[in-house]
Amino acid sequence: MTQTGRAAHFRENIVLYGALLANVGIAVAKFAASALTGSSSMLTEGVHSLVDSGNQLLLLYGQAKAKRPADAAHPFGYGRELYFWAFVVAILIFAVGAGVSVYEGWLHVEQPQPLRDPAVNYIVLGVAFLLEGMSWTIAVRAFGRERGSSSWWKSIRRSKDPAGFIVLFEDSAALVGLIVAAIGVWASHHFGDARLDGIASIAIGLVLGAVAVLLAREAKGLLIGESADRAIIETVWRLLDQRPEITAVNHIRTIHTAPDAVFVAISADFADELLMGRAESLIEEMEIAMKRAIPELTSIYIRPEKREDALVQPRWS
Template identity: 75%
Template sequence: MSGPPASSGATHIKANIVLYGALAANLGIAVAKFVAASISGSSSMLTEGVHSLVDSGNQVLLLYGQHRAKTPADAAHPFGYGRELYFWAFVVAILIFAVGAGVPIYEGWAHIQAPEPLHDPAINYIVLAIAFALEGGSWTTAVKEFNGKRRGVGWWRAIRRSKDPAAFTVLFEDSAALLGLGVAAAGVWASHAYGDPRIDGVASIGIGLILALVAVLLAREAKGLLIGESADPALIAQIRSMIEGRVEITAVNHVRTIHTAPDAVFVAISADFDDRLLMGEAEALIEDMEAALKAEFPQLTSIYVRPEKARDAVQGGKGLKGA
């Protein structure tokens, strides 16, 4: 069995570029939106400010999760702390649902019940335009990063297969932010065009519903990672093929994998060894297979090979019995 998992520095650096970019954009946008909301009295602009503030907090949590995931393995966590990132991704989904979606829906409903007088919407349009440019830049960076990992696989399938919540969380958040900006702009325009401030409250509720949907999707993906997901089927097939290619292996019973971090995989292999192998020969074979797998697939940070159906060797002393 190989040593404890180690996180890939390159992967974390790339993920951090996306997260830091999104964090910087959201902090600046949040301040601008709150200022615009205080001047114009727009409900949808206020909820957009809350949205950007929540997104900023989410990026901080994901960065913290990445930091904690690098903690070396110890006696209490022999496979490392990589899955702590999945926990914080789940917390992010809860925050988006509870705060990011809950506040806009409440604020929108309150604005419909007691609409505020309309003010000059110019400041709203200026802030929305700036926010759209900044969010668009962050979204473009997230898309470019995610495209590099898709390898030709469809978008939704790639998201379902992704083991890095930082990548698809920022992508989901930025996509929701762009949709929210569009809804906010439409709400501000319609409120003034029709002279009805309640429309702005409806737009705020619409933003909340978008965020609620995103939160549900993120929670679903984070839950699967937190419980434990297997590696990509293509990787499992390649591992099986390498083991089956050994003349000393008569059959591969199963190859079971689980991600202990976005770039760390534990694999357990059950295989039938040739019954004529001696104990020492089987041990050397296992070590050789582990070394070959590690060399071919660096993400396999922990490997366990279990010989099955062992009997006394036909020739030359003790075989695999009891192994």
């Protein structure tokens, strides 16, 4: 990869790289603080940051694999491999992040550790909150540019690029976890009960479990295959409606083969008097017009079909 290519790659993935650098540093600091103070919630937070670091590496790996060109075995490319790794990330958050957090918390509730000076914990939590906040701000700004005027939740549900919303979810969960950990450390010392630190660890695990379930649901939809946004489909309809040679559009079906690649299959009723040669050139003209209007359309299939013989699909079904 050239220097220009590396710079472009970094700009495209600044959210992932920012989160990776923050989480690696935070994980080291949390584990050190846990070793010095014996805090269960700090150990849990260290595992959380370590899992998040691995998740960013998996997403970067998935993006690299997804950019491989199409071949005979995968004629539509490897774009959806990113969705597979996004699903793996959700499983890791649930199994490792949430599982270890709840397990460690339960152990410290059952067998409380002697309390030690919490000053180190507070310092590490403060630094971690600052770094996580910076990563979260980068993720929010990047996702905000993509969502436009849509609501946050609607934009997440409609997003076809899991890297952006996964980092957003992870960083949000991390900030909540840091607040819970701080409350657990404070409460355990204030009330003189080390079990409260373990309860905080369990609470962090439950937060991670909820986030993992949400991410798994979104990743599953992408992995199975989701249609393109309504705006893309409407543009295709409009371009077809402008053609007097087409008497009716029977259906338009789309599916994302990558975050920025869409396959569209069209069934249309052509005018009976249209000659075969003209129909072939017309299809070519329509494909050129569609790709010019919608660069995400990487594969277009147009099938001439009589309306009475076709499975007609309502415009917004």
